[in-house]
Structure formats: C-alpha cells, structure tokens
Amino acid sequence: MSETKLTSIIIPTHNGLPLLVSCIESIRRHTEVPYEIIVVDNGSTDGTQEYCIQEGLTFIALPTNEGFPAACNRGLAIASGDQLLLLNNDVNVTPQWLSNMLLALYSAEDVGIVGPVTNYASGRQQVDVVWETQEEFMQIACRHNRSNPAKWLEAQRIVGLCFLFKRKLWEIVGQFDERFSPGHYEDDDYCYRARQHGFRLIISGDTLVYHAGSASFASANPGGWNDLIESNRQKFIDKWGIDPWIYL
Template sequence: MKRTSIIIPTFNGLHLLRQCLASIRQYTDVPYELIVVNNGSTDGTADYCRQEQIPFISLPSNTGFPAACNRGLRMASGDALLLLNNDVVVSANWLSNLLAGLYSADHIGIVGPIANYVSGKQQVAYPYADLAEFQRLAAEANRPDASKRKLAERIVGFCFLFRREVLDTIGLLDEHFSPGHYEDDDYCFRARMCGFSLMICGDALVHHEGSASFREHAAGRIEELIERNYRLFQNKWGVDPHIYI
C-alpha cells in the first residue's frame, strides 16, 4: 500500500502542533510518516518531538513556509506528499478520501480538502461551536463520496497533497515567495503547465485555525508581503493569480 509523507512546518506553535498531531494519530487509517520541520521555534517544539519520537528537522531560524516545506520534502520517503499547516485539525477518513481523489485518475496531481477557513472554492460554511462538534459533523461529511470531488485550478497550501511524480517533474516550492503567500498558487500553476490536474475533495472536511503563524506579524507587514508576492507571481508568469480563485 502507498504511504504518505505528512510534512508539518511549525514556528512557535507547540499548542497547535500537539492538537494537529493528536488528530492525525486518531483519525488517519492509512500508512503515513510524520516529518515536523521546526522553523526556529523557542517554545519547546524540539523537546516535544524527541519525547514523542516524531522525526523532525530543527532549523536555526525561521526560514519561512516554502523553505521549511522543501527541507521536509527532501527528507520524505512517501509515494504521496502532504504539506500540512500546524493549525489544521483532521477528521475521520480525511487522508483516505484525499488519496482516493488523488489516485482516481492518472492526470490528477494535487488535491486538497474543504475547510472552514480558506480562500476560494475550498471554503465551506459548516457551523460548529467547538472541535468536538466539528468531529461529529465531519464524521458525516467525510463519508466517501466521489461525486463530491471536483476539478479545480487552484489548491490552497494549508493541506496540500500531491504525487511524488509531481515533485519529480516540477521540483520544489519556489523559495522566492518566502516567508509565504502565493507559493502554493505558483506550484499549482507549474503543475498545470506540466499536464497535471487539480482536485478539491468535498468529502474531506478539516478544521483550519487560519494564518496562525502570520498573526505574529503586524497587519501592515502582512499586507505588504501579500502585495509583494502577488506582484512576484505576476512578474514571473504574466498572469493575475486571482483569476484562479
């Protein structure tokens, strides 16, 4: 059976990482390996990973999301590769349904779930008051259903599953987009140019806290970063990425 490498970059988010890993262990029923990329954290993340015997890489400083993901990808041994934010909580059938979508046709290269907090077509309005209620709701929403899987032109990088063939064909994330924003749009664009299709799996609902790492930066700095990387994408490809949202 194919194995998935789950790569989780984290920066001073141990409380979120604990929650994320606990949900993976409880709700993942297919073979996987975990790789935590400790991006210069000072909150005990490395000690926690040692205690829990979780494979991890510790970087001396915060290199940003794309670079951290690339370090994890170089270490990964899985047939499928999953980039996962540390502020995601997964649920029943999440990975098995994503994999079913990914391997439903030879041309599918990248898939992603639906969530409460995400831009574009992956955003859904499932009301729940807490994570316990979310899990009860997701148990029903995540019944395997191929009719809920739709082709798309963009998958957001908070939970980003792709074939190793995609990595072998188009390479790693573009670190020019560090510390983050639009590196996922860039990767999707490159994949589509090489003939891979993208899919949103509507039968894989996850919880996303949303922008947890970037909240430590002032709002003005985040806006400047988003604008810079938006223009970087435009200058690189001569295309407005917003047409794919």
C-alpha cells in the same frame, strides 16, 4: 490504489507548539492508512524541538525562520512516501480525511494535487460550517466525510493548508519557489507549474478539515500581513505575467 502506499506528512512550524500538538494528535487519532510525520521547525523557541523528540517524530530544526516554502523543501527532501502532503500546523484533521483524499488522488493518472474543503480558506475550498465547539465540528466532519466522488471538483488551484500530491509530480515539477518566503502564493505558483506539466487538481469535497486560519503567519507578521500578501501576489505576476486572483 494499494493501501500499503506510504504518505509523508510534512508540517512546517514556527513558535506554534499548542497548534502543533493539536495537529499531531488529530493525525494520530484519525489516520487509518500508512503515514510518516516530518516536522520542520523554523527556529522556534517555545519547546517545539523537545516535544518532537519526546514524541519520536522525525524532526528538522532550522536555526532561523526560513519561511514556509523553504521548510516545505527541507521536509520533502527527506520524505520517503509514495505520496507527499504539506499540512499547516493550525489544521486539525478529521475521520477518513486521508483515505478520502487518496481515492481522489489516484482516481486518474493525470490527477496530481488534491486538497480538502474547510471552514477557512481562500477561494473555492471554503465551505459554510456552523459549530460552537471543536467536538461539534468533529461530529459534523464525521458525517460529512463519507467517500463520494460526485463531490470531487476540478480546480485551478489548491490552497497549501493541506496539499496532497504524487511523488512523480514532485520529481517533475521540483521544489517550491523560495522567492515567496516567508509564505503566500508559493502554493499558487506550484499549482500553476503542475498544470503546465499536464496535471489536474482536485478539491476533495467529501473531505472536511478544521483550519484555525493562518495562525502562525499572523503571529509572526502582526503589522505587515496585508503588505506580505500583496508583495507576493506581485511576485507571482512578475514571474508569470498573470494575476493569481483569476483563480479565486
């Protein structure tokens, strides 16, 4: 893979300015390959727009909260990268994160989607990490993130918290399904569709990132978190006739 390839990093956000600032700072600090950042704001009222303008970020301002899948689609529509990456605003990336994942993505023609391991995720991407401070977590990640294809693991699903895929996959599979708004299971749905088109999915076990853990969703849906998850799980079952939990 040529290192001149550009990665478009799309970050949906909703009233999560402190998280977004930390996420952006981590990208700028730890990304050594070409990238662009596109922030898609779901109707925030916390100064997100002013911050993005001040920082010179590519910015899409939606008037209301249209949900995570819709925000992803808006960002992807203007992305110019050879590869595309959806990133939750509550993720802090780490040294070598993107270069390691790109090696996995371009390791074979039929690899379509790659994701890292992390301290907080559903399924096989969660790993045990013991730390007390963010600085300590970063030190652990720095030691962990040594490129090692032996740690790559083929998977049935990649969690959308850090979701890297080839542009050709986007052109074939199409947009994220907005019936899953405000969010949950749109990533399972996309992975299922990608696999139907013959793409393989890889967990980049040599890439550890920090995930605060669905912080924006939890704040936006304090009373109906479990109901939302179960409702969207049922939408997946109704669409495909299978339970996405079989992939966990």
